[in-house]
Amino acid sequence: MIGIRPAVADDAARLAELRWEFRASKATPVESRDAFVARCASWMRDALASGAWRAWAAVDDGAIVGQVWAHLVPKLPNPALEREQHLYISNVFVTPAARGGVGTKLLDAAVAFARSQRVDRVILWPTDRSRTMYRRAGFAPRDQLFELALDD
Numbered sequence: 001m002i003g004i005r006p007a008v009a010d011d012a013a014r015l016a017e018l019r020w021e022f023r024a025s026k027a028t029p030v031e032s033r034d035a036f037v038a039r040c041a042s043w044m045r046d047a048l049a050s051g052a053w054r055a056w057a058a059v060d061d062g063a064i065v066g067q068v069w070a071h072l073v074p075k076l077p078n079p080a081l082e083r084e085q086h087l088y089i090s091n092v093f094v095t096p097a098a099r100g101g102v103g104t105k106l107l108d109a110a111v112a113f114a115r116s117q118r119v120d121r122v123i124l125w126p127t128d129r130s131r132t133m134y135r136r137a138g139f140a141p142r143d144q145l146f147e148l149a150l151d152d
Helices: 007-023 035-048 104-116 129-136
Strands: 002-006 052-058 063-074 087-092 120-122
Touching: 002 104, 007 035, 007 052, 007 063, 007 087, 035 052, 052 104, 063 104, 087 104, 104 120, 104 129
Parallel strands: 087 120
Antiparallel strands: 002 052, 052 063, 063 087
């Protein structure tokens, strides 16, 4: 049975490997796997140790097979009765062999955290494949969001 637990800094190397697996399948990498994993693991270790980001790991018999990352984004103070932070969710990924509800469990952990932090909105950019999972969880596209992609 696959369980979900908070990720810790010591998980960074495995989480970085999963990040490579997720992103390298979507676009041609511009750096070697080893260089990326080392760079990403360092970033993840620091982000988790400092509390700047939260992550949850899906664990199957001691092995990490999935992850989700979340970052609280503070809003400016508001004099009205409105919650003053958002949660950005990123990098929801489960290895192909472990799929079948695990992504939903990871998402549930992040949303439970958002509720505990009195978050106003949870935001994310889904992949085409993940849209149905997010819709089942109550997420919906919004017309009000504007985005400026700064591709050079």
